[in-house]
Amino acid sequence: MQVSDALLAELDSLHPRQLAAVLHDGNVVLRAGPGSGKTRTLVARIAYVLQTQISSFRGVACITYTNPAAEEIRRRVHRSGVRAEGRITCSTVHAFCLNEILRAFGHLTGQPAPEAGQVLSKAAIEALLQRCFDQVGIGEVLAQHRVPQSTKIRRALACNEDLDSFDPREVQAALLYEEQLLLRGVIDFEAMVILAVHLVREHAHVRDLLRARFPHLVVDEYQDLGGVLHELVLALRDLAGITVFAVGDTDQSVYGFTGADAKYLTELADRPDFRDLELEVNYRSGQDIITVAEAALGLPRGRLAREGAPPGDVKIEQVEGGLQDHARVTCDLVEQAQSKGISPERIAILYPARGRLLDDVRRELTRRELDFRHEGDDKLPAGSLSRFVQRCAARAVTNYQIHAASNADRADMLRRAQAPSLASLARTLTTLRTEARLAPPPSRLFLPRALQQCLDPEELYPADAPALAWLEQLRAGLALDEVAEGHPDQDNTSSLDGLAGLCRSKGFVLQDLARGEEVVGKVLLATYHAAKGREFDTVVLPGLLQGLIPHDVPAGGNRWRKPTEAELEEQRRTFYVALTRAESTVNMIVGPGYETKNGYWMSFGPSEFVIEMVRRLPEEET
Numbered sequence: 001m002q003v004s005d006a007l008l009a010e011l012d013s014l015h016p017r018q019l020a021a022v023l024h025d026g027n028v029v030l031r032a033g034p035g036s037g038k039t040r041t042l043v044a045r046i047a048y049v050l051q052t053q054i055s056s057f058r059g060v061a062c063i064t065y066t067n068p069a070a071e072e073i074r075r076r077v078h079r080s081g082v083r084a085e086g087r088i089t090c091s092t093v094h095a096f097c098l099n100e101i102l103r104a105f106g107h108l109t110g111q112p113a114p115e116a117g118q119v120l121s122k123a124a125i126e127a128l129l130q131r132c133f134d135q136v137g138i139g140e141v142l143a144q145h146r147v148p149q150s151t152k153i154r155r156a157l158a159c160n161e162d163l164d165s166f167d168p169r170e171v172q173a174a175l176l177y178e179e180q181l182l183l184r185g186v187i188d189f190e191a192m193v194i195l196a197v198h199l200v201r202e203h204a205h206v207r208d209l210l211r212a213r214f215p216h217l218v219v220d221e222y223q224d225l226g227g228v229l230h231e232l233v234l235a236l237r238d239l240a241g242i243t244v245f246a247v248g249d250t251d252q253s254v255y256g257f258t259g260a261d262a263k264y265l266t267e268l269a270d271r272p273d274f275r276d277l278e279l280e281v282n283y284r285s286g287q288d289i290i291t292v293a294e295a296a297l298g299l300p301r302g303r304l305a306r307e308g309a310p311p312g313d314v315k316i317e318q319v320e321g322g323l324q325d326h327a328r329v330t331c332d333l334v335e336q337a338q339s340k341g342i343s344p345e346r347i348a349i350l351y352p353a354r355g356r357l358l359d360d361v362r363r364e365l366t367r368r369e370l371d372f373r374h375e376g377d378d379k380l381p382a383g384s385l386s387r388f389v390q391r392c393a394a395r396a397v398t399n400y401q402i403h404a405a406s407n408a409d410r411a412d413m414l415r416r417a418q419a420p421s422l423a424s425l426a427r428t429l430t431t432l433r434t435e436a437r438l439a440p441p442p443s444r445l446f447l448p449r450a451l452q453q454c455l456d457p458e459e460l461y462p463a464d465a466p467a468l469a470w471l472e473q474l475r476a477g478l479a480l481d482e483v484a485e486g487h488p489d490q491d492n493t494s495s496l497d498g499l500a501g502l503c504r505s506k507g508f509v510l511q512d513l514a515r516g517e518e519v520v521g522k523v524l525l526a527t528y529h530a531a532k533g534r535e536f537d538t539v540v541l542p543g544l545l546q547g548l549i550p551h552d553v554p555a556g557g558n559r560w561r562k563p564t565e566a567e568l569e570e571q572r573r574t575f576y577v578a579l580t581r582a583e584s585t586v587n588m589i590v591g592p593g594y595e596t597k598n599g600y601w602m603s604f605g606p607s608e609f610v611i612e613m614v615r616r617l618p619e620e621e622t
């Protein structure tokens with residue numbers, strides 16, 4: 001079969017171990033540290049399989065942890081010269097279960113896919129869980145803090161795992177919750193996965209159809225999968241005969257609080273029908289950054305930077321006061337990096353948790369007019385339709401910025417622009433429309449053209465003009481209200497009105513709708529979790545203070561408790577993930593303490609993670 005020049009060049013540039021993983025004829029587990037090229041190898045594998053291993057009627061399913069990760073992989077496969085329209089399904093596990101299993105085959109088994117408004121929104125999940133808590137006599141426990149724990153229990157229940165470590169009343173509440181879902185004829189994201197596993201396990205024809213469509217399954221970030229998802233993969237492998245390519249890093253396992261466990265990756269690697277491969281070179285970071293990160297993790301992995309890579313720069317800044325000082329120093333460091341010519345989108349400020357630190361950093365960035373995007377901005381409505389609108393806004397804003405730039409800046413902006421393409425937006429809209437059970441558009445070009453008219457009109461919509469009029473045009477031009485009305489996900493049925501309400505009440509300009517999205521010229525402000533899988537030239541880590549990281553965990557009601565040993569280790573791994581995002585510079589900020597939202601001063605000093613890290617470093621590094 002014909003291999004594209006782009007793929008040949010990519011295969012040529014891979015390390016022999018990476019290449020061995022791509023070319024292996026069978027199941028693979030690829031375990032490796034940060035920056036070792038796991039994602040790059042995974043993308044090459046998808047392209048290789050599509051081009052050479054399967055007929056053009058069959059495809060590859062790729063499961064990722066987040067939607068942006070799915071989008072990035074699709075984009076990279078496309079860049080490798082593979083014409084994979086309709087042959088690659090790249091999505092989160094929930095979308096995979098909904099679209100490729102429940103929606104595709106549910107009707108064959110008497111298990112219809114969810115209809116309009118049947119998938120509970122986040123608020124509805126919390127409300128239902130709270131009722132269950134009330135009924136089992138723990139009404140004082142706030143459901144909004146316990147959804148991850150309840151998910152963990154439901155996953156353990158679905159896998160018949162030991163429940164001894166859970167509070168029996170919360171187990172009872174989880175059982176009641178499942179019962180209520182059935183009674184009300186609704187489901188949530190978690191129930192979708194559980195249903196999909198049942199469907200695959202119990203129906204041979206579903207398995208046959210899945211294998212015919214996707215003879216290969218690729219899973220990214222395997223260490224973040226819980227027991228149910230692992231069971232899904234095993235069912236697809238052992239019962240359906242699908243070839244599995246799993247990629248992960250046990251050191252980057254940071255979702256234990258929802259039942260994820262790195263042991264599943266190890267379990268897969270130990271199987272005789274899997275080839276277990278490891279990668280050792282870190283292509284991202286300088287050696288000093290790698291050494292410091294491993295000291296923070298407390299596990300000397302001995303990973304090496306690529307040959308000739310500059311060592312990198314690691315600094316610990318000590319402030320004298322509280323969180324406002326952290327915010328001030330953070331912004332100083334961002335300004336210094338920018339003055340060295342590092343473009344804003346190559347700089348990330350990563351914070352351990354929401355709260356006063358985030359408020360102070362945001363305020364200081366705004367005061368200094370440093371453009372930033374705050375990932376996971378919770379002021380905008382949740383759900384895939386809201387996210388789609390935000391991505392459309394990002395495209396419109398980027399077009400406008402490039403148009404408004406001077407000739408000298410334009411070429412550079414075009415090169416760096418990350419705004420979504422019309423093709424990618426059209427794909428998302430097609431998925432949303434299918435999920436809402438709308439008739440397919442009259443032609444393949446219909447949606448890209450409609451998008452082009454809305455987002456790339458001759459007269460571009462200014463980034464600082466009121467967003468409401470733009471949103472109304474988009475709603476009408478793309479018939480988004482039809483999507484909202486028919487969509488199973490409750491978050492989507494209300495999000496357009498939610499967005500319009502915000503535009504009205506807060507006087508949003510177009511730029512505000514795009515603020516969480518990838519737009520040229522913005523520094524990223526994100527949690528450690530949200531930064532996973534990404535890379536930046538410079539990473540600034542404010543708030544490395546005992547009490548903020550590690551931090552206490554909710555214990556029900558308004559109570560908090562110290563983290564268990566396992567929880568402490570997981571928090572340590574999130575710190576490791578944050579450190580390993582940097583290519584050339586990491587700045588950590590420590591101090592004597594911090595003030596809480598209620599004005600109390602907590603003088604616990606620097607984070608124990610930083611203290612232990614420094615203690616473990618060889619003398620020449622400190």
Ligand SMILES: Nc1ncnc2c1ncn2[C@@H]1O[C@H](COP(=O)(O)OP(=O)(O)OP(=O)(O)O)[C@@H](O)[C@H]1O
Nearest residue numbers: 013014015033034035036037038039040283284533
């Ligand atoms: N063989 C290679 N030669 C040169 N650069 C490489 C090679 N493999 C990967 N890289 C580069 O290293 C960087 C990290 O790669 P990638 O994001 O795939 O790593 P990863 O293992 O998925 O990282 P993480 O686990 O931290 O998310 C990327 O910039 C990638 O292009």
